[in-house]
Amino acid sequence: MLDDRKLAVLRAIVQDFVSTEEPVGSKTLVDRHNLGVSPATIRNDMAVLEEEGYIAQPHTSAGRVPTDKGYRLFVDRLGGVKPLSPAERKAIQQFLDCAVNLDDVVDRTVRLLAQLTRQVAVVQYPSLSSASVRHLELLSTGPGRVMLVLITDTGRVEQRVVEVPVVTSEELLPDLRARLNAVMDGKRLAAADAAVVELAQQMPAPANPVDSTVIDAVLTSLRGMIDDSSDQRVVVAGAANLTRGGHDFSDSLGLVLEALEEQVVLMRLLNEAGSPDVSVRIGHENSLESLAGTSIVASGYGHREVVARLGVIGPTRMDYPGTMGAVRAVARYVGHMLSDEK
């Protein structure tokens, strides 16, 4: 149905349209790429491609433009992934190596990705639920107040303050802390929650009845914290890049900006393609109406297993090979990062 030349034509159309941002006609096509045939032949091929729905013309007697379906074919079979230059790789490494914090890692990653791809970058924090507990700390931060600090092996720190009824006895908190760490340490968060429940039942009845309510308060808050912090965070950078380039979707720009501020929406978009490797969703393929004109290139990242996802959002007319290369490279480096830095 589609012979090699037709595929070559489609590839050429995509490449030209991406770089010039203008509908591309048969003449300019043969001029720029040296396909060994005449414009007329190309026109016939283009007619077929249009019939099959891979390209379309914005209006009669304008050049052709790839459709979502056309981009999809391009990404799957024609474009490939363009690896980064050694210089770029080095720059990535140097930039990320300076990070001291988990926050810092994420922050640098998202900026880097935005700059590298010149598009909007989105990075999800390493999920807590797939992380395991490294330490739990209980601090008395004032009369009647206890602060819980939970530290995971991905370097994330979560804190919460609990109001407890009264001043507790001296040894209560250290004791509770020791017990909790004993059962939670090294466990996955989901498992840790179960461990807390179990511990609550096995706890010896405390000497002081007030202590019992304190323990109760702390444990419920802790469970709340575990539960609550599985809703993950994402950070965004490079929104200004949306204004670059032919303001082809200038009216939908507001809608896109709105979507970028909705954590849950971004989360869903990132996770829609579950593949741990780099994946692409083009135009209408993603579920959000307001993002019909945009594509999302995403990838999981992590050390041994995928702990979260990152990606970029840009117009469907984007440089897929380059973007995919950048996303893949950054995802890998961040993965390494997480293994040794924290």
Place this chain on the structure above:
Amino acid sequence: MLDDRKLAVLRAIVQDFVSTEEPVGSKTLVDRHNLGVSPATIRNDMAVLEEEGYIAQPHTSAGRVPTDKGYRLFVDRLGGVKPLSPAERKAIQQFLDCAVNLDDVVDRTVRLLAQLTRQVAVVQYPSLSSASVRHLELLSTGPGRVMLVLITDTGRVEQRVVEVPVVTSEELLPDLRARLNAVMDGKRLAAADAAVVELAQQMPAPANPVDSTVIDAVLTSLRGMIDDSSDQRVVVAGAANLTRGGHDFSDSLGLVLEALEEQVVLMRLLNEAGSPDVSVRIGHENSLESLAGTSIVASGYGHREVVARLGVIGPTRMDYPGTMGAVRAVARYVGHMLSDEK
């Protein structure tokens, strides 16, 4: 020089222009506001106002538009501050009361402010340097690794991991922690830094020579953390609001978005007007070239003293009284919030 009527005319021009977004002429002016005079009189007044630089016309024979100077006069002497409706106040309170975290407070505040003013909201985290130390925790998170967790009375938590040469002796960390807390507790961060230095000198020479390097590593990292974390963070929300309204500065939109992603820039903008109360910077009054078309309404917030600032950024053509009212109200509520919640 400017009699009462001329001021009234200026006020009317500002109000009309803000609501209609179109240059306002003498006729429509007398129609909408019932100044008891004829258009011709208004024209004379407008000529004077223009001569003085309070208004300008985009082109001959179009209506008049307020200049930055005109807005300034309006804000200082004519507009006043429009208090929020009781319903709005209640909504603010309810929305903010749900916050559990410092992060949560800031997050909710910035969203609230964006929604209330329908503009871009900016909230600065309570500064660490004006905060005081509530607790310092040292945790061993693995062989050769120590995590520092610093908690301030504003509820902020800062952490950092230190690589130490070898496994430390059992009592070293608890001992060090006790000493550090003893000298730092309750101190302002700036003072705490000095206290750490002093402590370093007074420390008895440890039994084990390796311990000495550990102590060194921890203390330098701690000082780095104190120093480092005085660079504050800001969060932004409502960027989508920039696209609302007549795309009068559509070309500069990209520049504004870029500015919004630069933490340092935002910080400077917020702090430019040092007044603890609500302050306004109009158009070219703020130092950034790319924000020439925008105004910034900001205010300090905090419980007893100003711990940080918040504000909104919008087009110079904005509803100043309403915006100022919203900013003031939110700043106050967040102040209350900080006093008791954390």
Place this chain on the structure above:
DNA sequence: ATTGGCACTCTCGCCTGGCGAGTGACAGTT
């Protein structure tokens, strides 16, 4: 000081016609 009238100057929207890019169809060539 205020007013009504009048001439003037702009911008904006609309229509127009010419231009050029690009196509589809068809007949000719290899």
Place this chain on the structure above:
DNA sequence: AACTGTCACTCGCCAGGCGAGAGTGCCAAT
């Protein structure tokens, strides 16, 4: 059977011209 050259045709885009409308500045009158 596939490719090529050609030609008529269709549109969108870009001045240029025209009229309407809005608003001003000035001046004489009250």
